[in-house]
Amino acid sequence: MSDDRLGLLYTEHNRWLKGWLYQRLGCNSQAADLAQDTFLRILTSQRKTGEKLILERPRAYLATVGQRLVCDYFRRQSLERAYLEMLATLPEGFSLSPEEQWHMRETLLQLDAMLDRLKPVVRTVFLLAQLDGLTYLQIARELGIGERTVKRHMATAFEACILNDVTF
Known part of the structure; x- marks a missing residue:
């Protein structure tokens, strides 16, 4: 799609898209x-x-792209709430500098984006190991898969962390 065609798409459908998004978000800005x-x-x-992108149904296409962004927005909001709740549980007198807070928030967003790109079973294995502290054998039993498969899924997840430079 040339910039001219995108400009025309914008001119013809931006108002509609903003209204469509407003129905899902409840916030004009x-x-x-x-x-x-x-x-x-x-x-x-x-x-x-x-x-070259030729759109027979431009609003359906815009809605699909927009819906993905809405999902990303709500996921970021959820992460932000969880982060703020975690900060509220820190012992009195313990505080993070604004730079540390920013780094922690960025790491959470990177990790969330990386996890979202993993296959569901790989993501589940990774979260069971990292968040729930289950052993590979426990994960294998819980999911009904072999321990070797759990190791392979963990290797995939760790590789994704390394390639996406996610630091814990």
Whole structure:
């Protein structure tokens, strides 16, 4: 899709997309931000792939891209709430510097994005090991898979962490 075609898509459907997003978010400014992000994602994708995108149903396409961004937004909100709840449980007198808080929040977002790209079974194995502290044998029994398969899934998850430079 050329920039001209994207501009036309924006002109013809931006107002509709903002309304569609507002119905899901209930906030005009957030809907406007995600509408912009939707068009930016399309532009970035087109420039990266160089493919011409011909849209027979542009609103369906925009809604699909927008829905993914809405899901990302709510997932980030959930992570942010969990992070703030964790900070509230810290002992009195213990505080993190703004830089440490930023680093921790960024690490959580990186980890969340990395986990989202994993196959569900790999993600489950990783979370059972890292968050629940289960042994590989316990995970294998719980999921009804072999311990060797658990090790393979953990290797996949750790490789994703390394390739995405996620530090704990």
